[in-house]
Amino acid sequence: MLNNELKKNPFVTPGSYFDRLPSIIQDKSIEHKKRPQFGLVPKLAFAGGGFMTLALTLFLAFLYNSTPESVPSSGPKVIVSDEIKSRMEEIRKKGLIDAKVNYLAVRNVNQNDILMAKSRNKE
Amino acid sequence: MDKSNYTDKELLAMLRNPEQRNYAFNLLVRQYQERLYWHIRKIVISHDDADDLVQNTFLKALENFDTFREEAQLYTWLYRIATNEALTLLRKRRNRFFIPMVDVENQLSKTLESDEYFDGNEMQRKLQRAILKLPEKQRIVFNMRYFDEMKYEEISSILGTSVGALKASYHHAAEKIEKYLKND
Numbered sequence: 524m525l526n527n528e529l530k531k532n533p534f535v536t537p538g539s540y541f542d543r544l545p546s547i548i549q550d551k552s553i554e555h556k557k558r559p560q561f562g563l564v565p566k567l568a569f570a571g572g573g574f575m576t577l578a579l580t581l582f583l584a585f586l587y588n589s590t591p592e593s594v595p596s597s598g599p600k601v602i603v604s605d606e607i608k609s610r611m612e613e614i615r616k617k618g619l620i621d622a623k624v625n626y627l628a629v630r631n632v633n634q635n636d637i638l639m640a641k642s643r644n645k646e
Numbered sequence: 647m648d649k650s651n652y653t654d655k656e657l658l659a660m661l662r663n664p665e666q667r668n669y670a671f672n673l674l675v676r677q678y679q680e681r682l683y684w685h686i687r688k689i690v691i692s693h694d695d696a697d698d699l700v701q702n703t704f705l706k707a708l709e710n711f712d713t714f715r716e717e718a719q720l721y722t723w724l725y726r727i728a729t730n731e732a733l734t735l736l737r738k739r740r741n742r743f744f745i746p747m748v749d750v751e752n753q754l755s756k757t758l759e760s761d762e763y764f765d766g767n768e769m770q771r772k773l774q775r776a777i778l779k780l781p782e783k784q785r786i787v788f789n790m791r792y793f794d795e796m797k798y799e800e801i802s803s804i805l806g807t808s809v810g811a812l813k814a815s816y817h818h819a820a821e822k823i824e825k826y827l828k829n830d
Contacts, residue, residue, distance in 0.1 A: 524827045525820055529773050530793060533766025534687055540697075541683075545675040548704050552671065555705055 652677075654720035661711050675704055678721060681794075682728045688789045689732040691754045691778075693763045699735060703728045718803065725804045729786060736782065751778050769827075776826040780819050787812055788819040 652660070652673060660670030682703055687696035706727050707714075714723055740750045755778050758764065758771065766774070777785055786805070790796045791812075798809045805812070 524824045525773075525792065529770060531766070531770070532684065532793065533764055533770040533774065534684070534693075534761075535763045535765045536683075536693060537763070541680055544679050544683075544697075544700070545672055548675050548679075548701050549668070549672055551701060552668075552705055552708055555709075 655716075658711075658714070658716065658720060671704075671708055674707075674720075678724055679704075681721070682724060685725060685790070685794065686728050686732045688777075688793065689729075689786060690735060691757045691761065691774075693761070695735060699731045700728070703731050706731070722800065722803045729804065733782065754778050772827060773823065776823040777819075779826065780822060783807075784815050784819045787815045788823070791816045792820075 657670055657674055657677075660666040661674070663670075679700065683696055683700045686699045686703070687693065690696055690699065703724065707724055714720075736750055739753070755775055758774050758778070764771070764774075777788060780788060783805070787801060787807075790801050790804075791798070798812050801807075801812050802809050807815075
């Protein structure tokens with residue numbers, strides 16, 4: 524099926540295209556040469572501007588992250604009811620200070636205690 | 647102007663001479679414009695795109711003559727620039743809107759259907775549609791071998807692919823096209 528008849532180029536160009544093309548290209552090549560090439564100083568200025576923008580952005584991000592309000596608490600949020608606080612105080616006084624115990628005691632706060640603490644805080 | 651007066655070697659010598667450069671460049675354009683234009687046109691289909699790209703090809707060549715290594719033939723080098731320009735355009739279009747490859751080829755098919763600069767019969771149009779269904783590189787190999795009747799060695803030096811791989815590629819392309827022409 525791929526015979527010689529199909530080899531004929533089916534595409535055409537606008538009239539006299541190849542007569543005009545060399546002068547179009549010649550004109551463009553002259554324009555191209557006249558175009559100011561970026562020298563070293565403008566390049567440095569451009570690069571410098573970009574660097575400053577980046578530095579400023581990073582600085583602002585650092586400032587934002589440094590503000591106390593923006594620092595998320597790393598530990599789990601636990602609402603400790605007054606009862607549990609006093610229990611913890613008791614434990615401390617008795618010399619049974621143990622961070623893990625305190626943590627576990629706090630962790631064992633159940634939902635009811637949390638709700639109670641919340642309602643007391645509102646009062 | 648008699649295009650055949652100068653060999654590539656003579657053209658290059660004139661191009662390297664600042665006083666003769668413009669004249670030599672004009673000769674170069676006249677000598678290679680049609681071959682390069684048609685090569686590009688078959689890849690991008692649209693005359694307007696091919697027009698832009700052939701101009702870019704010559705301008706790039708002018709900028710880079712100093713880096714041209716004379717071990718390669720001048721027209722091989724020009725063909726390579728032209729091929730890269732065409733493929734770059736297709737890739738830019740593909741990436742600009744994150745269009746998957748198949749849609750760019752569909753766009754080219756649509757261009758083919760509505761192209762005012764297409765003068766072929768229905769069978770030729772069908773052939774072009776079949777060619778557009780080939781993978782990009784295979785399409786280029788097919789065009790260079792079938793329409794331009796280039797030797798595999800020439801195609802190899804332009805595309806940087808081995809002769810064996812090119813023969814296989816052309817063979818597969820021809821099979822696919824024949825199948826499409828029979829079934830469509």
